[in-house]
Amino acid sequence: MVPVEERVGGGGLLSATSGSPSDEELARKMFAGDEKAALRLVERYQRPLFGFLYRFSRNAADAEELFQETFLRAIRASVSYDARRRFKPWIYTIALNLARDRANRLAHAANPELRREDELPDTDGRDHEADWISRADLLRALSTLPETHREVIVLKYFEGLEEAEIAEACDIPRGTVKSRLHHGLRKLRAVLSREQS
Secondary structure, three states, rough: OOOOHHOOOOOOOOOOOOOOOOOHHHHHHHHHHHHHHHHHHHHHHHHHHHHHHHHOOOHHHHHHHHHHHHHHHHHHHHHHOOOOOOHHHHHHHHHHHHHHHHHHOOOOOOOOOOOOOHOOOOOOOOHHHHHOOOOOHHHHHHHOOOOHHHHHHHHHHOOOHHHHHHHHOOOOEEEEEEHHHHHHHHHHHHHHHHOOO
């Protein structure tokens, strides 16, 4: 049996490739009014951040709206951006807060209807056909977890954030991240085992 950690993985790193500017360099330029830098950041984060927001909203239109709002909020927050802080956890903090606010306002049902599996966005470019569990089953199982567990699992295994970045994005201690990952994965395994039996 493939461990849950391997099946939910796939979050790629968004760090700049050699020769291209880092997220932080692009952010500084964006905040100084450089539209090209802003566009590069939007393009760099479009797939992973949209995928992250989709996993929380479970609606493509809502995820797109939240994605756009995330970058609008980021641009408006330029005066409060600490240049010593990494851009990735900062932008995910904004996205996470917007997703939480939207969920609270709309009072989503515990198990909203998912789109057909073939319509799910491919956010990491991997071939999921080899996975023994479908993405729809995994998303359904994730939706049964408490929000606090779901957040850390999605941030780590889908978005590729390190524990320190998750702690920063969720504004919780690193030990709490470890605990929520441990308990969340245990609950996820139990849900998936029940569905497979």
